[in-house]
Amino acid sequence: MKTKVVLNFSPDAVNQPVTNNLISKYHLLVNILRAEIDEIGGKMVLELSGKADDIRKGIDYLKANGVGVRPIKEGVRRDDDVCIHCGLCVSICPTKALTFDPKTMKVLFSEEKCVACSVCIDACPPRAMEILI
């Protein structure tokens, strides 16, 4: 299974190699979607892939080591009432999560393909894209 989580690091938790441990001890595939960490702590958004049991154990390990863990269902959300389907986002999306439907010329948004890199957020003229962290 796959899940996206937001990690909150306190200053104490910053020095631990948590990502490495998730990979080596809990056999998880870790995709770092965002990371903003310095000596006083920070945030990281991870996509974890692996067995459900391993993901649960990995999250327990993080919590036991002072890392705040909050699951997120989706990183980026589109407000369909605001989108004007110009498609300015289409050419800048690195994972092709935003594409044109060639029939209707509407812009389609695939939450599955989105890695929450957020490049579309400030590129959207009517500000229809929102990042939820």
Place this chain on the structure above:
Amino acid sequence: MTAKEFKEFVKANGVKKAAKEVDVVTTGTFGAMCSSGAYFNFGHSDPPIKMQRVWLDSIPAYTGIAAVDAYLGATELDETNNMLHGGAHVIEDLVRGKAVRLKATSYGTDCYPRKEIDTYVSLKTVNQAVLLNVRNCYQNYAAGTNSSSRTLYTYMGKLLPEFGNATYSSAGEISPLLNDPYYRTIGVGTRIFLGGAQGFVIWEGTQFNPGVPRTAEGVPKRPAGSLAVIGDLKQMSSDFVRGLTFTRYGTSLGLGIGIAIPILDEDMARNCAVTNDKIVTAVFDYSQQSRSRDVLKEVTYAQLMSGEIELKGKHVPTSSLSSMYKARQISEMLKNQVLRGDFMIERPVQNFSMDRVFKGLEIRSEKEAM
């Protein structure tokens, strides 16, 4: 029929039959149209004020005209340069039926003693609210890309480094002025679909430049004609009037325009049969900070709309600032209005001059300017 339907009809039946059988072709476009704004008459307060400075939701409006008239520009920002909420957003809020805060100050006169006012207005309370745009509906537009090593934030959107993407801004084959390349049916007085209401062309748009290079079919290969337009803001819809933000550039108005083109003869039918593979534009490198950038490459709208063009050996993803979805929607709505008899088509009161040229601005002396 719509422009899209007409092109298919010509493909299947030829220009002769199309000219005979089709009366009107409806076109549409929806995009960022910066040279837009709205004027208002707020009505007189008691005691009255001769407004000298005016703000609508903190956005300054121009009021160097009569006492309670003011013009709010789409690209105007507040004193903090907040680009998320400029003049265009206030216009959208008003169209949505919202009330906005009106503040005004003055020096006071014997006939207008009041020196300040702070109140709320909406489209219900004002006497006139009129969209008056001096340059809209460009006939063709350039495509933009970026060869430099940093992201550029431009009116062509976010341009990623090292030719990371390319953007364009035209509805291509269904865009109004690309279907009437020599302005035979579109001129002063032409009724148009404007922001969901009916408006009019009032003049050539500023920077009107019909003399640019054209294709063998007569379609301009660069930004050429443009329109100055007017319409009643009170009748418009937020589906077609939107405040837009271009990060680190500013605000603009997303506006929908549609024009119904009468098929006068075979020439007109031939013009309206133009397809994306026959409409050419130039790609410019926006990292070149000059008024006259070099043309990187000429491409067709068919290539741009395929989602990728080739630049310097690289496959560059493309996308548009203007909404094809909304452009098509407008051409459909306009078709239905024409069919119902709700949208009258008349000959222009006056055609545009083909002699206009587009001049630059030089640093010159008073004598040189005369």
